[in-house]
Amino acid sequence: MSIAGKVCLITGAAGGLGSATARRLAADGARLVLMDIDADRLAALASELPVETVAHAGDVASEADVDAAVAAGVAEFGRIDLHHLNAGVPGPLTRLADLSVQDWDRVMGINLRGVFLGVRAAFRQYEAQARDGVSGGAIVLTASIASLRGSDDLLAYHASKHGVLGILKGAALYGGPIGVRVNAVAPGIVPTALFAGAGTAPGGGDDMARRAATTPLRRPGTGDEIASVVAFLLGDGAAYMTGEVVSVDGGAAAVSIVRPSGGAGAWDPRPGDVRMHPELA
Numbered sequence: 001m002s003i004a005g006k007v008c009l010i011t012g013a014a015g016g017l018g019s020a021t022a023r024r025l026a027a028d029g030a031r032l033v034l035m036d037i038d039a040d041r042l043a044a045l046a047s048e049l050p051v052e053t054v055a056h057a058g059d060v061a062s063e064a065d066v067d068a069a070v071a072a073g074v075a076e077f078g079r080i081d082l083h084h085l086n087a088g089v090p091g092p093l094t095r096l097a098d099l100s101v102q103d104w105d106r107v108m109g110i111n112l113r114g115v116f117l118g119v120r121a122a123f124r125q126y127e128a129q130a131r132d133g134v135s136g137g138a139i140v141l142t143a144s145i146a147s148l149r150g151s152d153d154l155l156a157y158h159a160s161k162h163g164v165l166g167i168l169k170g171a172a173l174y175g176g177p178i179g180v181r182v183n184a185v186a187p188g189i190v191p192t193a194l195f196a197g198a199g200t201a202p203g204g205g206d207d208m209a210r211r212a213a214t215t216p217l218r219r220p221g222t223g224d225e226i227a228s229v230v231a232f233l234l235g236d237g238a239a240y241m242t243g244e245v246v247s248v249d250g251g252a253a254a255v256s257i258v259r260p261s262g263g264a265g266a267w268d269p270r271p272g273d274v275r276m277h278p279e280l281a
């Protein structure tokens with residue numbers, strides 16, 4: 001109920017998880033400001049939603065684009081109440097020794113600078129709204145199970161998603177005294193276009209269902225299952241939560257990686273891995 005009538009900005013809105021949040025919040029009666037770098041898919045989503053929507057194509061790594069998206073929302077609706085800062089890219093699945101500086105910078109630019117720019121723009125607008133007598137707000141960041149675990153074939157992604165938790169904590173401290181809550185979801189394995197580029201490689205898009213079968217719930221998640229937690233964190237039901245990261249991962253983060261029962265692909269053996277237990281190799 002607390003979502004109805006609110007204005008929510010969603011980044012990465014044209015993607016699997018962003019579009020699921022958009023549909024969920026639209027069903028709850030929100031008005032939406034949608035941002036994505038893919039203008040065509042963004043326009044297609046906006047045209048199908050049954051609520052007032054501003055679609056703003058832009059790059060979350062660009063200061064000007066992020067500020068322009070907020071300004072476009074404010075021009076249309078007069079304010080922005082809620083933010084789901086969700087855009088992200090995985091970067092290439094590659095050996096640590098082969099990761100290029102260009103790929104590192106691109107992942108950090110979108111996943112980390114993009115979230116910083118989104119949080120900063122959100123707070124600048126919240127502070128302007130507070131001066132006009134409208135206080136409060138809520139932000140949800142899309143973190144990842146990669147915020148909580150390491151991986152040597154996706155180093156920049158994991159480092160960026162760990163960094164998202166640093167932004168989460170600082171932003172929660174900043175927002176608390178002015179009534180702005182900041183929380184994060186940490187999805188596990190949800191088949192979307194995120195890893196489609198890696199195809200059949202271990203950990204690639206075609207491998208997600210197999211990996212998800214090692215999680216406690218033994219299946220991948222859906223966009224709707226992430227979106228329902230995002231909606232909860234944005235809404236008044238989470239009024240006493242801030243600075244929290246909520247795993248939505250079928251139990252993957254609960255699995256002990258020192259047990260051979262695995263979890264989210266933790267124990268996939270590699271050919272020639274001399275340290276792998278013989279039963280697993």
Ligand SMILES: NC(=O)c1ccc[n+]([C@@H]2O[C@H](COP(=O)([O-])OP(=O)(O)OC[C@H]3O[C@@H](n4cnc5c(N)ncnc54)[C@H](O)[C@@H]3O)[C@@H](O)[C@H]2O)c1
Pocket residue numbers: 011012013014015016017018035036037038058059060061086087088089090110142143144145146186187188189190191192193194195
């Ligand atoms: N799908 C999963 O299993 C999973 C798990 C954990 C975390 N996540 C995170 O969820 C978020 C959404 O991922 P998804 O699964 O929906 O993937 P997706 O590829 O379906 O969606 C990502 C969206 O972000 C957009 N985008 C990419 N770069 C952008 C940029 N520079 N500026 C603006 N938009 C940009 C893309 O166009 C796309 O629409 C990401 O942050 C991702 O890291 C996903």
